[in-house]
Amino acid sequence: VSADKPGNLAHAIFERFLHAGECQEVLGCFRELCQQLGLQGSGLQLYHSLKAALNYWSAKALWSKLDKKAGHKDYDQGTACASTKCLVVGAGPCGLRAAIELALLGARVVLLEKRDSFSRNNVLHLWPFTIHDLRALGAKKFYGRFCTGTLDHISIRQLQLILLKVALLLGVEVHINVKFEGLVPPTDKTGGWQAVVQPSSSPLTHYKFDVLISAGGGKFVPEGFKRKETRGKLAIGITTNFINRHSRAEVEVAEISGVARIYNQQFFQNLYNKTGIDLENIVYYKDDTHYFVMTAKKQSLLKKGVILQDKVDIESLLSPENVNRDALLNYAKEAANFSTNYHLPELEFALNHQGLPDVDMFDFTCMTRSENAALVRDYNGARLLLGLVGDCLVEPFWPLGTGVARGFLAAFDAAWMVRRWAAGTPPLEVLAERESIYQHLSQTSPDNTNKNISQYSIDPATRYPNINLQAIKPNQDGHTYAASPVTSEDVYKELLSWCQASTAGYRGVAVTDFTTSWTSGLALCALIHHFRPDLVDFDSVDPEDAVRTHQMILDMAEQELGIQPVLSSTEMATMTEPDRLGLITYLSQFYEAFKTSPE
Ligand code: FAD
Numbered sequence: 001v002s003a004d005k006p007g008n009l010a011h012a013i014f015e016r017f018l019h020a021g022e023c024q025e026v027l028g029c030f031r032e033l034c035q036q037l038g039l040q041g042s043g044l045q046l047y048h049s050l051k052a053a054l055n056y057w058s059a060k061a062l063w064s065k066l067d068k069k070a071g072h073k074d075y076d077q078g079t080a081c082a083s084t085k086c087l088v089v090g091a092g093p094c095g096l097r098a099a100i101e102l103a104l105l106g107a108r109v110v111l112l113e114k115r116d117s118f119s120r121n122n123v124l125h126l127w128p129f130t131i132h133d134l135r136a137l138g139a140k141k142f143y144g145r146f147c148t149g150t151l152d153h154i155s156i157r158q159l160q161l162i163l164l165k166v167a168l169l170l171g172v173e174v175h176i177n178v179k180f181e182g183l184v185p186p187t188d189k190t191g192g193w194q195a196v197v198q199p200s201s202s203p204l205t206h207y208k209f210d211v212l213i214s215a216g217g218g219k220f221v222p223e224g225f226k227r228k229e230t231r232g233k234l235a236i237g238i239t240t241n242f243i244n245r246h247s248r249a250e251v252e253v254a255e256i257s258g259v260a261r262i263y264n265q266q267f268f269q270n271l272y273n274k275t276g277i278d279l280e281n282i283v284y285y286k287d288d289t290h291y292f293v294m295t296a297k298k299q300s301l302l303k304k305g306v307i308l309q310d311k312v313d314i315e316s317l318l319s320p321e322n323v324n325r326d327a328l329l330n331y332a333k334e335a336a337n338f339s340t341n342y343h344l345p346e347l348e349f350a351l352n353h354q355g356l357p358d359v360d361m362f363d364f365t366c367m368t369r370s371e372n373a374a375l376v377r378d379y380n381g382a383r384l385l386l387g388l389v390g391d392c393l394v395e396p397f398w399p400l401g402t403g404v405a406r407g408f409l410a411a412f413d414a415a416w417m418v419r420r421w422a423a424g425t426p427p428l429e430v431l432a433e434r435e436s437i438y439q440h441l442s443q444t445s446p447d448n449t450n451k452n453i454s455q456y457s458i459d460p461a462t463r464y465p466n467i468n469l470q471a472i473k474p475n476q477d478g479h480t481y482a483a484s485p486v487t488s489e490d491v492y493k494e495l496l497s498w499c500q501a502s503t504a505g506y507r508g509v510a511v512t513d514f515t516t517s518w519t520s521g522l523a524l525c526a527l528i529h530h531f532r533p534d535l536v537d538f539d540s541v542d543p544e545d546a547v548r549t550h551q552m553i554l555d556m557a558e559q560e561l562g563i564q565p566v567l568s569s570t571e572m573a574t575m576t577e578p579d580r581l582g583l584i585t586y587l588s589q590f591y592e593a594f595k596t597s598p599e
Contacts, residue, residue, distance in 0.1 A: 006486050010036045014054055017165065018062075018142055023091075023118045023176065025307040026161060030168045041106055043171040044070070044078045049118065065138045066169065070104050074419070074457050081107035081422040085209040087195060088112070088172075089180040089222075093124075093156065094390025094407035095215030096163035100137070101415035101458055102213070103170040105422070106227060110207055111172055112197065114179035118164075119353035120156035121241040123291040125257075125401030127446045128152075129453040129463075130408055134159075137166045152257075153285045159404065168183040178202050180216070182223065184378035185581065193377070193384040211385045211418050215411075218368070218391040223566070224585055225388060226371045226592075234314065235280070235365050236296050237398055238330040241350040243291035253343045256284040267339075275334050276304055281399055282339050289350045289358075292336050293399055297360075306331050306361075314363045332359045373410070373438035374417060376427045377581065380494075385421050385430070387414040394442060406441055409449075409463065413437050416458040428474040436471040440464050492584060498591055499523070502530045508543055515575045521549030524572075527587075530551070531594040535560055546573035563589040 013036055017029035037053045039046060047070075051063045070078060084107040088099045091113035102109045126134075131147050139146040142162045146154065168174060179198040186192055193209030214222050221227060244250060258380040272278045278300035285291045298317075301307045305327040311317040333347055349357035375386040389410040396403030417434045421427075437460050448465070456463050460469065492514070500511045506526035511517045518524060520543045535556060541549055550569035557563040566586040569580050 010054065011056055011059075014059060020165075023161070023164065024116055026164055026168070026177065027174065030165075035578075041171075042173045044103065044106060046171040047103075047169060051226075062138045062141045062169075065141075066166070069136055070170075072457055074416075075104045075106065078104065078106040083104040084211055084418060084422045085109070085192065085207075086211040086213060086216060086418065087180075087207065087209045088213045090215040090220070090390070090392075091115075091118075091160065091164065091176070092215055092217055092390060093159045093163060093404050094411050095213070096160060096167050097408050098213050098215060098316055098389050098411035098414050099167050099172045100163065100170060101411060102211075102418060103167065103172050105415060105419055107211070107418065107422075109172045110175070110209070111155050111167065112175045112178040112180055112195075112204060114177070114198075116176045117353065118157040118160040120160075121289045121291065121350050121352070122218060122239055122293075122442055123155050123285040123287045123289070123401075124154045124159065124404045125285075126152050126154060127405040129446070129449065129456055129474060130405050133408060133456065136218075137162070142166075151287075153287055153401070155288045155291070173477070175202070175204060183212070183377075183384070185377075186382040192382060208335045210383065211387070211421065213387050213389060213414055213418075214392055215390045216392050218395045221370060221388070221392045222386060223558075223582075224375055224377070224386070227368045228371050229366050229368050231366050233365070234298060235363070236298060236301065236318070237293060237362050237364050238296055238328070238332055238335075239291070239293045239358075239360045239362075239398070240336065241291050241352075242336065242344070242347045243350050244286065244289050247345070249343065249345050250286070250290070253286070253340050255286055256282060256339060270473070271335070271338050271459060272300070275333060275338055276300060277335050277338070279335065282335065283399055283401075284336070284339060290344060290347070292332065292339070294335055295399060295403075296331070296333075296335075301331070304331050314365055318361060318363055327360055329357055329359055330453065331593060367395050367397065369442065372431075372435060373441075374412070374431055374434045376431060378427075379581070383427060385418065385427070387417055387434070389414045393438075405446075406444060409444060410438075410441060412456075412458045412463070413441075413460060416460060419458065426474070432472045432474040433469050435465065435477065436469050437464070439471060440467065471507065495584065495587060495591055498595075499527060499587060500544065502527050502594075506530075506538065514580045514587070515577060518572055518583060519546060519575045521546045521553060521573070524553050525549065527590060528557070532560075549573075557590075561590075561593050563593060564570055 010033060012323060013029060017026065017033055019028040020029050039049050080157050086102050086107050086109045088095050088109060088111040091111060096109060099109050099111045100138045131152060139162050142165050143158055180195040181198055184194045192210055194205065194208055197204050268279055278297040280295035281292040282292060282296065302310055305324055307317060308322050308324060316322060336347060349359065352358040370393050373393060374385065377384045377386065390407040391403055393410050394406060396406065417430055420430050420433065450463055450465055460467050501525040503509045503511050503523055509523045509526045511523050522541060522543055525536050525538050525541045529536040547569050550572040553567055554565045558565060567579055567582040
């Protein structure tokens, strides 16, 4: 494109934006483009202005795809959520994908990401619907090699790049180097919920929103959500990436898309006999890198000197001090060489974000998932809808690469929930519907989701066959509801009555609220004593030394009952209004632990 006319300069910047290969470069090009065109603002308005300003043939092909998408009836011409303000945490594939849907619904969408680069080489398996979905968002415009031929995978970083570009074009406001740390309830009647972010000088601290979508990945779950752990048999995963030079020899080597041990005993036997490497399974994808993911048996890792000492506790077993990194690199390389019949010439490790050979060993014995997909917080009538998507909702099984497919399904489900919320559906109904849909997520596969993938939309009925959106009833409280962290005022009341009933008659205890009634520590001691008199000697508690009493309770509850502290002992002993939600979250855990105990 020649840059002699001002219009063409914008075209040239746009072309650079389309092909930018780093997160910061994408954001930089986009800023430059908006400046060049004199465009400000966000949301679909920005999208329409960009479209009007860039109407040359190459850009038009992309606009026509995005217009087709945006024209779907579910979005009501971009007005379905026109007065909704969303905050999305995390620019992983699922946060970005959810942000795109919210933007199409017409919401204001602010997305924050604590990092400033996309550096994951690892490759994700794409189900047919995800390939179709990404094509409809114009993936090939941004990344020409996207799923060419029979390829059904993509590196995590390429996927993030594609989605970031689409999100920006649709007016999502993306902020990198900003970490979400927590929520601040509205400080006055007119205000909405705000976020605590790092750095605290960020203008985002002033942003008020009514929906929070958390997509912070497997290690990040916002306060109020409970995790469930499924412990399987010991499973040690190894991922590794080698540089792909796209040579003829490399092109000819076949991929391995899931040689599960059970299907190919002979392969694993031969591998073991020849190399001493003992695997449960291995997957090889040829993408931007040569990517391998395998599940290795502990004994062979010990024998090959990768793990130095056997230990019962898996965290110590795989701790850096107990792993010989060079032996691990050799193990991964040998497995890669054997499983490709030594046809990949001179395997050379690709580098990770630290500039080191990209080999990682991790434990996936425990897979966690959140008990609930959403909750509502209500503070003096100001409601906040919180939804989880991606790995923080359900951790994926890496060898099957299910993360992104189920992650996209959850992103659509979350967007549907926000649509229902914006339409004024009662909160408990919105939550009940979301939980009814969530029940299906872990069982979904390409085989049991609707075959007509071109019809998929955020409407769950287009994706899940015979789904019952009312499987969980809004009034089915007691178990499903009280058990869920639905912190709406109704549930607060129920929790308060339970606390009152359980502490009635104890000296110096009168529970009337979730703040000052609890400061002396006596009320908590009474509550625990009521159900577990063996844990607290109520008569010897000193009401004058509240911080010490709270510290004793916090420690004991964590050790004996597995209840995580939410506030510090000093906060518990002073208990100001902003701590109220923290105390409710803390007390809800006692409710969970004791509710089935005999009175
Ligand atoms: P992620 O992709 O994990 O994204 C979460 C984002 O949130 C990150 O960018 C993170 O920086 C950001 N974030 C977290 N906390 C905050 C906060 N407080 N404030 C702001 N931002 C925050 N799956 C496989 O199937 N195969 C693999 O080989 C594989 N390798 C992986 C390697 C790594 C290092 C990681 C982290 C994940 C890997 N996964 C793999 C999982 C896979 O990447 C996810 O399933 C997929 O990316 C969808 O996840 P997500 O968008 O929910 O979360």
